Amino acid sequence: MIRIIGLGSPFGDDQVGWRVIELLQDRLDPQVDLVALDRPGAALINWMAGVRRLVIVDALVSGHAPGHTARLTDSDLDALAGGTSSHQLDLAQTLALAGALDCLPEQVEIYGIEIDALQRTGLSGAVADSAVTLAKTLAKTLTDLPVTRVETPNSCSRS
Amino acid sequence: MTERSVSIHVPAMTRVEGEGSLRLRIEHGEIRELALDIFEPPRYFEKFLEGRRYHEVLDTVARICGICPVAYQMSAAQAVEDAFGLEPGPWVRDMRRVFYCGEWLQSHALHVHLLAAPDFLGFDSVVGMAARHPEVVRRGLRLQGLGNALIRLLGGRSVHPVGASVGGFFRAPVEAEVGDMLEQLHAALPDAHDLVLWAAALKLPQDEQAFTSVALRHDTDYPFAQGRIVSDDGLNIAIAQYGDHFVEEHRPHSTALFSLLHGAPYLVGPLARLNLNRDHLPAASLTLLLQTGVVFPSSNMFHSLLARTLEIHVAIVEAIRLLENYRRPTAAQVAVTPRAGIGYGATEAPRGLLWHRYELDDRGIVRAARIVPPTSQNQARIEADLRRSLLQYGLNRPDDKLRLRAETVIRNYDPCISCATHFLKIGVTRR
Numbered sequence: 123m124i125r126i127i128g129l130g131s132p133f134g135d136d137q138v139g140w141r142v143i144e145l146l147q148d149r150l151d152p153q154v155d156l157v158a159l160d161r162p163g164a165a166l167i168n169w170m171a172g173v174r175r176l177v178i179v180d181a182l183v184s185g186h187a188p189g190h191t192a193r194l195t196d197s198d199l200d201a202l203a204g205g206t207s208s209h210q211l212d213l214a215q216t217l218a219l220a221g222a223l224d225c226l227p228e229q230v231e232i233y234g235i236e237i238d239a240l241q242r243t244g245l246s247g248a249v250a251d252s253a254v255t256l257a258k259t260l261a262k263t264l265t266d267l268p269v270t271r272v273e274t275p276n277s278c279s280r281s
Numbered sequence: 282m283t284e285r286s287v288s289i290h291v292p293a294m295t296r297v298e299g300e301g302s303l304r305l306r307i308e309h310g311e312i313r314e315l316a317l318d319i320f321e322p323p324r325y326f327e328k329f330l331e332g333r334r335y336h337e338v339l340d341t342v343a344r345i346c347g348i349c350p351v352a353y354q355m356s357a358a359q360a361v362e363d364a365f366g367l368e369p370g371p372w373v374r375d376m377r378r379v380f381y382c383g384e385w386l387q388s389h390a391l392h393v394h395l396l397a398a399p400d401f402l403g404f405d406s407v408v409g410m411a412a413r414h415p416e417v418v419r420r421g422l423r424l425q426g427l428g429n430a431l432i433r434l435l436g437g438r439s440v441h442p443v444g445a446s447v448g449g450f451f452r453a454p455v456e457a458e459v460g461d462m463l464e465q466l467h468a469a470l471p472d473a474h475d476l477v478l479w480a481a482a483l484k485l486p487q488d489e490q491a492f493t494s495v496a497l498r499h500d501t502d503y504p505f506a507q508g509r510i511v512s513d514d515g516l517n518i519a520i521a522q523y524g525d526h527f528v529e530e531h532r533p534h535s536t537a538l539f540s541l542l543h544g545a546p547y548l549v550g551p552l553a554r555l556n557l558n559r560d561h562l563p564a565a566s567l568t569l570l571l572q573t574g575v576v577f578p579s580s581n582m583f584h585s586l587l588a589r590t591l592e593i594h595v596a597i598v599e600a601i602r603l604l605e606n607y608r609r610p611t612a613a614q615v616a617v618t619p620r621a622g623i624g625y626g627a628t629e630a631p632r633g634l635l636w637h638r639y640e641l642d643d644r645g646i647v648r649a650a651r652i653v654p655p656t657s658q659n660q661a662r663i664e665a666d667l668r669r670s671l672l673q674y675g676l677n678r679p680d681d682k683l684r685l686r687a688e689t690v691i692r693n694y695d696p697c698i699s700c701a702t703h704f705l706k707i708g709v710t711r712r
Contacts, residue, residue, distance in 0.1 A: 131440070
């Protein structure tokens, strides 16, 4: 199975991951599963069961201009770790935990869209534009591929 | 005389839940200074609430904590309803208890597995622990996920839920949603059962100490959102009398207030609740506790972990009981008519007693608010525990060992500052 997860919260630009999911609705093969999650922390792992290819879209604060979109590597994630979360595991730690639990899908792609952390309501213009661009890119990448549902059984439960 | 000054700095992960640091000064083998510094945000929220209408209170206080928003909402709802002389009725009371079960489940499962267990199994973090004990971590994630689902059932979403209101809820779940939830709850009972036995079998430090437990106590039920405030020293008061017995004081090293009961530190949280309410456990949970062979009341602070796992079982058993004969009501809330008054609310947050007091005017506008969160109530107790635990452990141990023991002691209280695995900045000065 292919699953795209938008991570975020209802506050300002932090919604951008959800916006990408919204833009992808009805534009992909129905077998691509679209999920918007509100700050799941380690519970993100519960969404990895049976997934072969996982795409994560999240807001990013890394010093670039708002709207800057990047596909993140492991070292990018490590560099970002620890800055934005307190009681919960951050994304890098959660992926490390998923790896230790043997729950990681075969393919994991993470896209970050730089946000304006001070944006209070709705999405700021540049960020909204980048959401549209990323959604188009993802739609193109994923519709060009033959989508076959591969239920990889693993022991990570989804609740 | 040589002075060795060591400062171990761990980049703190800060959001709003808090930040902690410990200053420890050891001279000639004795502790000369020990101070746990906490930044606690709720103080500001009390000011934010002034001038707000009563229906804005629940959304505002939910933001105080990302892990226990339900607790803040339930104490606030109770206090505002108390001021208005409003009785929301049995359906609302039952569903609030279910809502609260969800929060205990997710918060306790998070703490036990991601934050505390690595201390007792000898790992730096849950990631290292997961490689050796994957089934334990998976079980924890399943239980945490179930708690989130239960919060969503009534709150609409699991982080800062929006479903609760003064007078009840904005929406009552339909029977099919409740049926689905019941299936998940029943399926999780074996996990909760095994978790308690696993916790009881852990090699926890033997650390008997004298302390006063404080918790709510209800006539018949294990306490969530109703009861009187009791202690094992004989305190038994209505929640409105809190201010007559408990005093909050400032100390220079902390922006959190220290709470004292009759001038002395006290404990709130799972161990205090279980110590004071063992006889009100649901029958299945009591049977399970007896099976562990661990005797409560307990004076071993590290039995907090076992108490926490038992409360996960309690939360599932209670949620099943309350949802089993669910009927969707015609209205999910009762009508609210503001009136001027003072109201009190006290509920049992995952970390312990959470006390609120509001003064509202005849239009339902908040004139004054006071919120006493569990972490600041435990702060004096944590310092007292640290002092004796470190002495017992041995001050001549290396700094990293002292730091780990200090972190373990503090984390055991599940304070909001245990947010990150390595949350503690510790400065050790030796002479």
